[in-house]
Amino acid sequence: xxxxxxxxxxxxxxxxxxxxxxxxxxxxxxxxxxxxxxxxxxxxxxxxxxxxxxxxxxxxxxxxxxxxxxxx
Numbered sequence: 001x002x003x004x005x006x007x008x009x010x011x012x013x014x015x016x017x018x019x020x021x022x023x024x025x026x027x028x029x030x031x032x033x034x035x036x037x038x039x040x041x042x043x044x045x046x047x048x049x050x051x052x053x054x055x056x057x058x059x060x061x062x063x064x065x066x067x068x069x070x071x072x
Contacts (some may be wrong), residue, residue, distance in 0.1 A: 003066045019068030024059055026052045 021072040
């Protein structure tokens with residue numbers, strides 16, 4: 001929603017592309033910002049069952065296509 005606009009066409013961001021750079025919390029760029037113990041307590045169990053590499057592969061093209069603030 002914050003990158004490409006509200007896909008449901010039901011909210012105030014319908015048709016509004018903010019172009020914000022978004023990351024999944026399991027991506028290394030974000031994971032590195034967490035206190036390691038907090039990350040382990042809050043995300044560690046989910047990270048074990050998620051395919052982080054697939055998440056990265058899916059998120060990268062979205063950022064490249066829609067994000068306005070990547071410092072290109």
